[in-house]
Amino acid sequence: MYLERGQIFLKLNKGQESIKDLDKAVMLNSSEKMAYFNRAEAHYLLHELNEAITDLEKCIRLDEKFGKGHYRLAQIALEINHNRANRDICLHLKSALSQGCPEAKPLINKVCR
Secondary structure (H helix, E strand, O other): HHHHHHHHHHHHOOHHHHHHHHOOOOOOOOHHHHHHHHHHHHHHOOHHHHHHHHHHHHHHHOOOOOOOHHHHHHHHHHHHOOOOOOHHHHHHHHHHHHHHOOOOHHHHHHHOO
16 A cells, blocks of 8 residues: 555655655665665655665666666766766666667667767
8 A cells, every 4th residue: 555655755856755655665674676666766866866866776786687777777876976877787778688678779779889
């Protein structure tokens, strides 16, 4: 229930409320990757980029084949690095692409040369 309500708050652009519910979802089930993924999105909404990265790292530790998690982690890391890619960012983008996230391809072509 907390995960679902947190997602709804996120869709309503209510980052703080979303984080509160997603914190509870993580407390109740620390192996739920979507709680971390959505909490990362809520942190991003609030311009808390480092916290978003931390949650995305946890998300992909729980499911290394979660392409969308790799992709979002790379996107936010690029934003932090002022669109300068590094080895880790390119690895996350390539993982995203290989795990079914085709939107990573244009970004790979743009920043990973």
